[in-house]
Amino acid sequence: xxxxxxxxxxxxxPAQATPxxxxxxxxxxxxxxxxxxxxxxxxxxxxxxxxxxxxxSGKSTLLNCMAGHIAPDTGQVIFETRADGPRDxxxxxxxxRRMLGRTDWAFVHQHARDGLRMGVSAGGxxxxxxxxxxxxxxxxxxxxxxxxxxxxxxxxxxIDDRPTTFSGGMxxxxxxxxxxxxxxxxxxxDEPTGGLDVSVQARLLDLVRGLxxxxxxxxIIVTHDLAVVRLLADRLMVMKSGRVVEAxxxxxxxDDPQHAYSQLLVSSVLQV
Amino acid sequence: xxxxxxxxxxxxxxxKRMIRRAILKGLAIPGYQVPFASRExxxxxxxxTGGVQVSAAxxxxxxxxxVIDQGADDTTNAVSIRSFFERTxxxxxxxxxxxxxxxxxxxxxxxxxxxxxxxxVYQVPIPEPLRFLEPRESETxxxxxxxxxxxxxxxxxxxxxxxxxxxxxxxxxxRVEGRYVxxxxxxxxxxxxxxxxxAAIQLFGAGREQRxxxxxxxxxxxxxxxxxxxxxxxxxxxxxxxxGATDSYLDEVIVDDAGGRMFVCSDTDFCxxxxxxxxxxxxxx
Numbered sequence: 001x002x003x004x005x006x007x008x009x010x011x012x013x014p015a016q017a018t019p020x021x022x023x024x025x026x027x028x029x030x031x032x033x034x035x036x037x038x039x040x041x042x043x044x045x046x047x048x049x050x051x052x053x054x055x056x057s058g059k060s061t062l063l064n065c066m067a068g069h070i071a072p073d074t075g076q077v078i079f080e081t082r083a084d085g086p087r088d089x090x091x092x093x094x095x096x097r098r099m100l101g102r103t104d105w106a107f108v109h110q111h112a113r114d115g116l117r118m119g120v121s122a123g124g125x126x127x128x129x130x131x132x133x134x135x136x137x138x139x140x141x142x143x144x145x146x147x148x149x150x151x152x153x154x155x156x157x158x159i160d161d162r163p164t165t166f167s168g169g170m171x172x173x174x175x176x177x178x179x180x181x182x183x184x185x186x187x188x189x190d191e192p193t194g195g196l197d198v199s200v201q202a203r204l205l206d207l208v209r210g211l212x213x214x215x216x217x218x219x220i221i222v223t224h225d226l227a228v229v230r231l232l233a234d235r236l237m238v239m240k241s242g243r244v245v246e247a248x249x250x251x252x253x254x255d256d257p258q259h260a261y262s263q264l265l266v267s268s269v270l271q272v
Numbered sequence: 273x274x275x276x277x278x279x280x281x282x283x284x285x286x287x288k289r290m291i292r293r294a295i296l297k298g299l300a301i302p303g304y305q306v307p308f309a310s311r312e313x314x315x316x317x318x319x320x321t322g323g324v325q326v327s328a329a330x331x332x333x334x335x336x337x338x339v340i341d342q343g344a345d346d347t348t349n350a351v352s353i354r355s356f357f358e359r360t361x362x363x364x365x366x367x368x369x370x371x372x373x374x375x376x377x378x379x380x381x382x383x384x385x386x387x388x389x390x391x392x393v394y395q396v397p398i399p400e401p402l403r404f405l406e407p408r409e410s411e412t413x414x415x416x417x418x419x420x421x422x423x424x425x426x427x428x429x430x431x432x433x434x435x436x437x438x439x440x441x442x443x444x445x446x447r448v449e450g451r452y453v454x455x456x457x458x459x460x461x462x463x464x465x466x467x468x469x470x471a472a473i474q475l476f477g478a479g480r481e482q483r484x485x486x487x488x489x490x491x492x493x494x495x496x497x498x499x500x501x502x503x504x505x506x507x508x509x510x511x512x513x514x515x516g517a518t519d520s521y522l523d524e525v526i527v528d529d530a531g532g533r534m535f536v537c538s539d540t541d542f543c544x545x546x547x548x549x550x551x552x553x554x555x556x557x
Contacts, residue, residue: 094418095418098418098420117405117426120405120426120430121430121433121434123429123433124426124429124430124433127426127429128422128423128426129422131422131423131425131426131429132420132422132423133422134422136425136498136499137498137499137500138429138432138498138499138500138501139500141429142433159433160433160434
């Protein structure tokens with residue numbers, strides 16, 4: 001059985017698999033104000049988890065805690081590492097966590113500018129992670145960068161252009177290419193379609209869906225856009241005031257919301 | 273000769289102790305940038321305030337000092353720093369590389385190989401090799417401590433993608449003993465191979481940025497490169513117009529308004545010594 005088969009089979013039958021990421025009673029406070037509190041869930045290989053909620057509900061705090069950008073006050077984030085099996089990334093040493101951050105993890109920011117080096121060409125942006133893990137052959141790095149630009153539907157002829165000359169949608173796709181080039185297993189996405197117009201959004205979602213399926217990625221997507229989770233996510237968590245108020249299969253939650261807030265959220269979607 | 277109003281070599285003894293401590297720490301951790309409390313010197317930043325403080329801290333009354341600026345002993349910067357130490361320390365000065373025990377330099381390493389017992393002091397404008405890629409000091413310190421040097425290669429990658437080859441021709445980044453990535457100060461990359469395995473002590477002082485770093489004798493120094501674009505020490509493809517040297521680093525000098533130019537050794541001491549030994553170039557009078 002190849003690695004790819006394993007990933008697909010475990011995704012369809014999560015009961016037998018070990019979770020890729022286990023979050024246990026994660027809490028983060030900002031003084032007396034609650035960022036997020038008492039969050040626990042498992043994410044299995046190949047699974048896409050959506051986190052929805054209104055602004056200020058703690059979605060981004062949770063995501064940043066899991067990705068190691070901010071330190072949670074209590075709780076564990078246990079990641080199934082390639083080398084040593086399950087490790088708590090909160091208590092892991094910083095070099096190890098940063099190493100994970102540029103190999104097995106990827107983080108797609110809402111604003112592409114936060115995730116890209118704007119003064120460096122598109123090829124350099126994609127190649128940076130490769131060089132960070134020790135690639136020292138210019139021809140190989142460039143070939144991989146070209147390949148990835150092609151995969152995210154950016155004309156490879158623009159490899160030497162700076163991201164400042166790219167449109168918003170292209171910048172976002174470049175950011176995705178730059179993150180996926182080292183073949184991560186877990187992608188954190190913070191509002192990946194925020195600030196893009198609808199047709200560009202649709203194209204990006206299509207692309208992300210294809211990449212997730214082809215590469216067998218696991219992903220955690222934070223968004224306030226229910227359409228995005230409907231399209232991408234297998235499972236869904238609804239957050240309100242720093243707590244998870246409802247969790248379940250995406251279609252189940254969206255079609256038959258149980259919690260009052262989830263009902264409000266679903267009914268607030270504008271119909272065309 | 274010494275002006276009695278000053279302590280020996282201008283700085284007070286406590287300051288020199290502080291700088292010597294930083295130097296010793298730098299020598300113990302080759303390539304690591306040691307912060308130090310840089311003093312105001314009677315010259316503007318950018319004129320070698322860091323180098324002058326390091327020289328002042330290592331000078332003894334028995335030393336013989338040589339100061340070069342871009343290889344030359346007779347340019348403003350070199351002349352003023354030399355007379356500064358003549359006046360405040362009363363040490364002997366020289367222009368001959370092999371007679372000097374302390375050599376303060378701006379942007380060159382002398383052509384004559386240095387020997388044990390000599391100290392080469394560099395003036396450094398920006399000690400942080402990652403600075404133009406990562407503006408945050410907190411982040412660059414972390415990158416040094418965790419050996420995250422992938423970004424340095426992004427700079428070289430950008431060079432190749434834009435120019436077809438590594439176009440960085442000075443301040444070419446090096447890795448010291450397989451650990452710290454270091455900015456060798458803006459010496460031409462022609463001089464990079466001389467940094468490694470040098471018999472003399474090399475000290476780097478950055479006054480404005482308040483950093484000192486050092487290479488002890490016989491340290492391994494490797495210039496960064498790609499496997500398919502290896503490092504190459506380059507110089508002008510000419511020979512010196514005055515002494516005919518083919519293996520020294522050359523300055524291009526424009527001699528008239530009609531596009532006339534000549535190439536001369538940037539190391540004036542090396543060039544004069546060769547001329548005294550009877551070597552003549554095509555433009556020699």
